[in-house]
Amino acid sequence: MKLSTKGRYGLTAMLDLALNYGEEPVALKNVAERQGISEPYLEQLIAGLRKAGLVKSVRGAQGGYILAYPPDKITVGDVMRVLEGPLAPVDCVIENEPVSCEKADHCVTRIIWEKIRDSINQVVDSITLQDMVDEYNSMNGQKGYMYYI
Amino acid sequence: MKLSTKGRYGLTAMLDLALNYGEEPVALKNVAERQGISEPYLEQLIAGLRKAGLVKSVRGAQGGYILAYPPDKITVGDVMRVLEGPLAPVDCVIENEPVSCEKADHCVTRIIWEKIRDSINQVVDSITLQDMVDEYNSMNGQKGYMYYI
DNA sequence: ATAAAGCCTAGTTAATAGCTTGGAATTCTA
DNA sequence: TAGAATTCCAAGCTATTAACTAGGCTTTAT
Numbered sequence: 001m002k003l004s005t006k007g008r009y010g011l012t013a014m015l016d017l018a019l020n021y022g023e024e025p026v027a028l029k030n031v032a033e034r035q036g037i038s039e040p041y042l043e044q045l046i047a048g049l050r051k052a053g054l055v056k057s058v059r060g061a062q063g064g065y066i067l068a069y070p071p072d073k074i075t076v077g078d079v080m081r082v083l084e085g086p087l088a089p090v091d092c093v094i095e096n097e098p099v100s101c102e103k104a105d106h107c108v109t110r111i112i113w114e115k116i117r118d119s120i121n122q123v124v125d126s127i128t129l130q131d132m133v134d135e136y137n138s139m140n141g142q143k144g145y146m147y148y149i
Numbered sequence: 150m151k152l153s154t155k156g157r158y159g160l161t162a163m164l165d166l167a168l169n170y171g172e173e174p175v176a177l178k179n180v181a182e183r184q185g186i187s188e189p190y191l192e193q194l195i196a197g198l199r200k201a202g203l204v205k206s207v208r209g210a211q212g213g214y215i216l217a218y219p220p221d222k223i224t225v226g227d228v229m230r231v232l233e234g235p236l237a238p239v240d241c242v243i244e245n246e247p248v249s250c251e252k253a254d255h256c257v258t259r260i261i262w263e264k265i266r267d268s269i270n271q272v273v274d275s276i277t278l279q280d281m282v283d284e285y286n287s288m289n290g291q292k293g294y295m296y297y298i
Numbered sequence: 299a300t301a302a303a304g305c306c307t308a309g310t311t312a313a314t315a316g317c318t319t320g321g322a323a324t325t326c327t328a
Numbered sequence: 329t330a331g332a333a334t335t336c337c338a339a340g341c342t343a344t345t346a347a348c349t350a351g352g353c354t355t356t357a358t
């Protein structure tokens with residue numbers, strides 16, 4: 001029941017973009033540097049987010065990435081589902097997918113997995129990138145300088 | 150963010166024991182048969198549950214396993230934590246463990262992981278094996294015959 | 299005595315996470 | 329117009345882990 005580095009790196013990358021929303025595009029080089037992770041790997045993660053329409057890219061020198069929408073229109077759930085796949089603890093409770101297990105209608109544990117799934121989704125869908133930006137500013141004192149991501 | 154087979158098999162095994170609570174010990178052979186899984190593998194899972202004090206074993210012929218406490222005293226969380234380890238989406242929010250990350254105090258994403266952790270634990274800690282037994286009976290009509298596990 | 303169970307330790311195998319490598323395409327700037 | 333900075337793309341690699349299997353010992357009801 002652990003998230004992969006995709007979800008973790010990707011969400012902080014999105015927070016980075018959110019903190020720079022309205023300004024110049026942010027190059028992955030800088031994001032990777034601030035997070036202390038591999039740039040080519042981050043490249044792969046953000047490729048998924050771009051294909052999902054959550055970020056836009058600007059190619060060429062001085063290029064980079066920007067959020068496709070304002071930070072208050074993007075939830076943590078939007079980001080995490082792209083990076084981690086469906087946020088369900090077991091395959092038989094993935095939303096909008098047919099259940100292959102013939103026991104499903106009589107399955108007691110399935111009810112528990114559904115509750116876990118719903119509670120996770122309730123959390124991530126109720127938090128936007130703007131909420132994270134606000135939290136960041138209140139933690140780090142509106143300096144405009146990026147201490148920690 | 151998926152559970153392993155340990156958590157899934159193990160919880161249904163515990164439900165099996167709960168359905169037989171107060172009667173003869175249940176042999177793993179039968180549990181494995183009802184679930185359609187490997188008996189030696191299930192053996193390993195239940196060994197953990199025994200060491201954690203959640204089940205008791207009766208050795209020898211006609212032996213088997215019984216719950217160490219009444220089903221209403223054992224929560225899904227008790228079982229899952231033994232089988233899956235701490236139910237935290239990332240290592241830095243495992244309860245009762247020192248946080249090694251020096252950014253922790255300024256980390257915005259950490260707050261999200263904590264909320265996810267808490268919501269998962271709230272679900273699993275509020276459901277007992279007895280709740281599952283009751284659900285099972287209402288689903289399968291108190292036949293005393295085990296249709297599905 | 300025998301068979302049916304639990305107990306224990308050590309393999310094995312396939313999949314996956316978490317990258318790395320290498321290069322092509324695009325675009326700003328000098 | 330050259331070169332540097334960037335995104336884009338596809339493939340390969342490696343260590344770890346999940347999910348078992350194998351084999352043998354110990355205990356106990358019948």
